[in-house]
Amino acid sequence: MKTNERVLVGYLCYLTEDNKSRRSHNFFRSLESIALLENQACRVVAINNNCSEDVAKLIDAQKGIDETIAFKSNLWDVSVIYSCAKLAKERGYDYCCYMYDDFVVYDANFISDCVDFMDENSDVGCLRIPYYSYENRNSFDSEITPKSVNPDSVRHFSHNHVLRSPLIWEGPYKIKGHVFYKNNWHYSSRPAIWKTDLLLSFFEGESHVPVMQPFEKYACKKFYETGLKTGVLDNGAMHTFLESERCSSQASLGQSTQISLAKIDAELLGLDT
Numbered sequence: 001m002k003t004n005e006r007v008l009v010g011y012l013c014y015l016t017e018d019n020k021s022r023r024s025h026n027f028f029r030s031l032e033s034i035a036l037l038e039n040q041a042c043r044v045v046a047i048n049n050n051c052s053e054d055v056a057k058l059i060d061a062q063k064g065i066d067e068t069i070a071f072k073s074n075l076w077d078v079s080v081i082y083s084c085a086k087l088a089k090e091r092g093y094d095y096c097c098y099m100y101d102d103f104v105v106y107d108a109n110f111i112s113d114c115v116d117f118m119d120e121n122s123d124v125g126c127l128r129i130p131y132y133s134y135e136n137r138n139s140f141d142s143e144i145t146p147k148s149v150n151p152d153s154v155r156h157f158s159h160n161h162v163l164r165s166p167l168i169w170e171g172p173y174k175i176k177g178h179v180f181y182k183n184n185w186h187y188s189s190r191p192a193i194w195k196t197d198l199l200l201s202f203f204e205g206e207s208h209v210p211v212m213q214p215f216e217k218y219a220c221k222k223f224y225e226t227g228l229k230t231g232v233l234d235n236g237a238m239h240t241f242l243e244s245e246r247c248s249s250q251a252s253l254g255q256s257t258q259i260s261l262a263k264i265d266a267e268l269l270g271l272d273t
Contacts, residue, residue: 005041005042005093006115007041007043007088007093007111007114007115008042008043008084008087008088008091008093008096008097008196009037009042009096009097009098009099010045010047010080010083010097011044011099011100011101012077012079012080012100013027013048013049013059013101014049014050014051015051015052016050016052020052027055027101030100030101030104031059031062033104033238034063034105035062035063036064036105036106036107037105040108040109040110040112041112041115043066043067043091045065045068045083045084046060046067046069047069047071047079047083048069048070049074049075049076050072050073050074051070056068069083069268073263075259075267076212077211078210078211078215078259079267080098080099080100081189081215082203082264083264083268084098084199085196085199086265088196088200089197093196095194096194096199097191097193097194098192099238102241103130103239103240104238105237106237106238107237107238109177110129110178112176113175113176114127114193116176117175117178117231118195121231123182123228123229124182124229124230124231126194126195126198126223126228126231127193127194128185128188128191128232128236129233129238130190130191130236130237130240131236131238132232132233132234132235134171134172134179134181134232137156141153141155141156143156148242151239151241151242154190159184159186159223165184167184167185169181170183178234178235179233179234180232181234183229183230183232184229185229185232186223186224187216187222187223187224189212189216201222202218202222206261208259208261209261210257210259211259
């Protein structure tokens with residue numbers, strides 16, 4: 001374990017023979033950027049979501065990845081969200097983080113400051129780490145600047161997504177070389193650092209969970225009920241692409257998909273499923 005290692009990062013990888021033609025370029029940009037996590041206060045566990053054999057070898061050899069868990073089937077985005085929380089709890093990490101192979105890391109020194117921010121702000125349940133600029137918020141609001149213009153733009157409304165209440169911002173909070181804010185933002189499946197116990201609680205009592213946007217809707221309600229706030233790393237630590245997998249035609253298939261948590265558990269243990 002690295003010195004002061006308190007975050008377990010789950011990194012979801014999904015590059016197959018079927019999607020290589022459209023995903024390879026961005027996938028390898030993302031994979032190579034994981035090297036920037038090598039000397040940070042985290043352990044990176046790659047979740048190989050049924051990648052092709054040649055890609056699996058590259059994932060295993062990638063600098064910055066400490067461990068790989070190979071799944072035999074595609075268990076969608078919830079596989080890394082659930083897995084990072086479960087593994088972090090089992091291994092004694094205070095915080096967990098999920099990220100994906102369509103995000104490129106560009107900050108080589110953000111994890112420790114993020115941990116300090118979370119430690120000092122007990123009212124914050126999660127910390128958003130994708131590219132974001134507080135001073136240019138309109139450029140990151142998808143209702144003002146569409147994702148076709150800025151792939152990192154997102155919806156700007158509160159935990160109570162039904163009422164679509166505006167965000168209430170607090171900060172800035174400067175910690176060493178980084179600046180943070182906090183607000184009442186809704187849950188998002190985009191990369192974030194979470195209190196381990198909090199994220200894992202979203203799955204308690206459930207045998208199956210939805211994926212993609214249906215899971216986000218489910219998790220929005222769960223997060224809203226906690227009363228906790230969302231932290232925001234100003235300027236972020238990673239960016240995504242216009243060609244994100246979440247924007248593909250395949251993503252629409254997730255509207256009716258349900259994933260068995262027992263199946264993810266079995267995959268984590270390397271059992272036949």
